[in-house]
Amino acid sequence: MADIFELFKKISTGTDAVKGKPEYLVVGLGNPGSEYERTRHNAGFMAVDRISERCSCSVKQSKFKALIGSTTIAGHTVLLMKPQTYMNLSGEAVKECASFYQIPAENIIVISDDICQDVGRMRIRKSGSAGGQKGLANIITHIGTDAVPRIRLGVGKKPTPEYDLSSWVLSRFSDEDMKLIIPRLDDTFESVKLIIEGKLEEAMGKFNGKK
Numbered sequence: 001m002a003d004i005f006e007l008f009k010k011i012s013t014g015t016d017a018v019k020g021k022p023e024y025l026v027v028g029l030g031n032p033g034s035e036y037e038r039t040r041h042n043a044g045f046m047a048v049d050r051i052s053e054r055c056s057c058s059v060k061q062s063k064f065k066a067l068i069g070s071t072t073i074a075g076h077t078v079l080l081m082k083p084q085t086y087m088n089l090s091g092e093a094v095k096e097c098a099s100f101y102q103i104p105a106e107n108i109i110v111i112s113d114d115i116c117q118d119v120g121r122m123r124i125r126k127s128g129s130a131g132g133q134k135g136l137a138n139i140i141t142h143i144g145t146d147a148v149p150r151i152r153l154g155v156g157k158k159p160t161p162e163y164d165l166s167s168w169v170l171s172r173f174s175d176e177d178m179k180l181i182i183p184r185l186d187d188t189f190e191s192v193k194l195i196i197e198g199k200l201e202e203a204m205g206k207f208n209g210k211k
Helices: 002-013 040-054 087-101 134-143 165-169 175-196 200-207
Strands: 024-028 061-063 066-073 076-083 108-114 122-125 150-154
Touching: 024 040, 024 087, 040 076, 040 108, 040 150, 040 165, 040 175, 066 087, 066 175, 076 087, 087 108, 087 134, 108 134, 108 175, 122 175, 122 200, 150 175, 175 200
Parallel strands: 024 076, 024 108, 108 150
Antiparallel strands: 061 066, 066 076, 122 150
């Protein structure tokens, strides 16, 4: 009976089995594997997981070197993606998917961690450099433009200048950090919705620097 109820839920929400060609691609960056769960570098994965919960869809289909799921946001067909190539090669999955569905760069929304911001802050930009984020840099290289909307989630600066960067981004959020970042995951969904509605400037004004 549980399966029947779940089926009715999916039919009523209309978000788990979306028909039609995706118009937007929302990419959360991170590293696959349980050993990387709740690490700072996986903030993008966490955001996509929260978006999928809000949309009552799953991101479990394996395709384009990634896990993907299709949903509807603001009346548009959206593909949610978690690349499984590891962070530094994220562009391979994005390029393959975007080319297959002919999704333009301005309709690719990338969500990643940002070590230049305190935990619980976020920054939205329409385009620009990767700012040292290697996954985003790889995406820019593969699609050939930096005109990619991006949402950067603050994960905190290194404790000291000498602290190894790799060790820092692969460290897990503390319980206190999680209390700060969880509200931003919901804000990420709202930001994506505004961007898809063509209100990127509004999203920037509403969420940039919010804590």
